[in-house]
Amino acid sequence: MTTHYALTGFQRDLLEAIAAVDDDPYGLALKDYLDERYADPINHSRLYQNLDQLTNDDLITREELDARTNVYTLTNAGTQLLQHQTETLAGLCDLPQPVVGGDPQ
Secondary structure, rough: OOHHHHOOHHHHHHHHHHHOOOOEEHHHHHHHHOOOOOOOOOOHHHHHHHHHHHHHOEEEEEEEEOOOOEEEOOOOHHHHHHHHHHHHHHHHHOOOOOOOOOOOO
């Protein structure tokens, strides 16, 4: 299984973007999300090469929306990777741990 530390920072940011983008997280929507957070614009080659790598690593899936557009979603492994990182960061910052799949009481 791929670990958080085996990914580049950009790949980790892509996973976050896929989780954060409302509606269909397609390539240009992910680019827009990341462009708001990066000082320099994200070029298409960088974006799609990294989406391909995350697909190959089974962290995301790619499904065709139409003839020119693909939608990307997190796999269970991608979701678990993000959840693990969230729990790690929350623990380092003494923040409450997120409750996943259960009653918060």
